[in-house]
Amino acid sequence: xxxxxxxxxxxxxxxxxxxxxxxxxxxxxxxxxxxxxxxxxxxxxxxxxxxxxxxxxxxxxxxxxxxxxxxxxxxxxxxxxxxxxxxxxxxxxxxxxxxxxxxxxxxxxxxxxxxxxxxxxxxxxxxxxxxxxxxxxxxxxxxxxxxxxxxxxxxxxxxxxxxxxxxxxxxx
Amino acid sequence: xxxxxxxxxxxxxxxxxxxxxxxxxxxxxxxxxxxxxxxxxxxxxxxxxxxxxxxxxxxxxxxxxxxxxxxxxxxxxxxxxxxxxxxxxxxxxxxxxxxx
Numbered sequence: 001x002x003x004x005x006x007x008x009x010x011x012x013x014x015x016x017x018x019x020x021x022x023x024x025x026x027x028x029x030x031x032x033x034x035x036x037x038x039x040x041x042x043x044x045x046x047x048x049x050x051x052x053x054x055x056x057x058x059x060x061x062x063x064x065x066x067x068x069x070x071x072x073x074x075x076x077x078x079x080x081x082x083x084x085x086x087x088x089x090x091x092x093x094x095x096x097x098x099x100x101x102x103x104x105x106x107x108x109x110x111x112x113x114x115x116x117x118x119x120x121x122x123x124x125x126x127x128x129x130x131x132x133x134x135x136x137x138x139x140x141x142x143x144x145x146x147x148x149x150x151x152x153x154x155x156x157x158x159x160x161x162x163x164x165x166x167x168x169x170x171x172x
Numbered sequence: 173x174x175x176x177x178x179x180x181x182x183x184x185x186x187x188x189x190x191x192x193x194x195x196x197x198x199x200x201x202x203x204x205x206x207x208x209x210x211x212x213x214x215x216x217x218x219x220x221x222x223x224x225x226x227x228x229x230x231x232x233x234x235x236x237x238x239x240x241x242x243x244x245x246x247x248x249x250x251x252x253x254x255x256x257x258x259x260x261x262x263x264x265x266x267x268x269x270x271x272x
Contacts, residue, residue, distance in 0.1 A: 025241075029196070029241060033196065033197065034198060036236065037198065049211070053213070057211075057214060058217050
C-alpha cells in the first residue's frame with residue numbers, strides 16, 4: 001500500500017473524529033520520516049498494521065471517548081449553551097460590582113467634600129480630629145471604589161470577549 | 173510485560189526520551205523501542221495525553237523542505253519524571269517482596 005492509499009483509507013475510517021486531521025498529519029509525517037530514514041514506504045505501512053487496529057488502539061485511550069455524531073452534537077451544543085449562560089452570569093456579576101464601585105466613588109467623594117467643609121467650622125480640636133478621621137475614611141472609600149471599578153471594568157470587557165468567542169464557535 | 177504495568181510506564185518513558193532535547197514522532201518510537209516495545213499507533217494517544225496534561229509542548233520546524241512536528245518537555249513534564257523517581261523506591265520494595 002502506498003502512503004496516498006493508506007491516508008485515504010485512514011481518512012475514510014476516521015469519519016467525523018474531532019482530531020481527524022491531526023491524526024492524518026501524524027501518520028503522514030511518520031511515513032515521510034520512515035522513508036527519509038531509509039525504510040521502504042510499503043513495508044513501513046504494513047508494519048503499522050490494519051487501519052481498524054490503529055483506530056481501536058486510539059479507542060483504548062481514556063482521553064477521548066468515541067461517540068456517535070448526534071450524541072457529540074447534543075453534548076457540544078449543551079456545553080456551549082451552558083458556557084454562554086455561565087459567562088453571562090459572571091458578566092452580570094461584574095456589572096453589579098461596577099454599580100457598587102460607582103456608589104463607593106460618588107458616596108466617598110461627596111462625604112469627603114462634606115468633611116472638608118465641616119472642618120472649617122470645627123469649634124474644638126476634638127471635632128477637627130473627628131472630621132479629619134472621617135475625611136481619611138471617605139477618601140479610602142473613594143479609592144477603593146476606583147480600584148474596584150477598574151477591576152470590574154477589565155473583567156467585564158474580558159467576559160464580553162469570551163461571550164463573543166463562544167458565540168462565534170456556535171456559528172461554525 | 174503486563175499491559176497495565178506497561179501502560180503506566182509508557183508515558184514516563186516518552187517524557188524521559190524528551191529530557192535531553194525535543195524530538196519527533198518517528199524518533200521517539202525508535203528511542204523508546206530500545207527500552208520497551210512501542211508501536212507508532214500507541215505513541216499518538218500518549219503524545220496527545222501528554223500534550224493535554226501540559227507535560228509537552230509542540231512546535232514545528234522546517235526540515236529538508238518540509239515541516240516536522242517537535243515535542244518538547246515542559247517543567248510539569250520534568251516534575252512528572254521526578255514523581256516517578258519517587259515511585260521507584262516503592263516499586264523496588266514491592267518487587268523485592270514478590271521475588272523473595
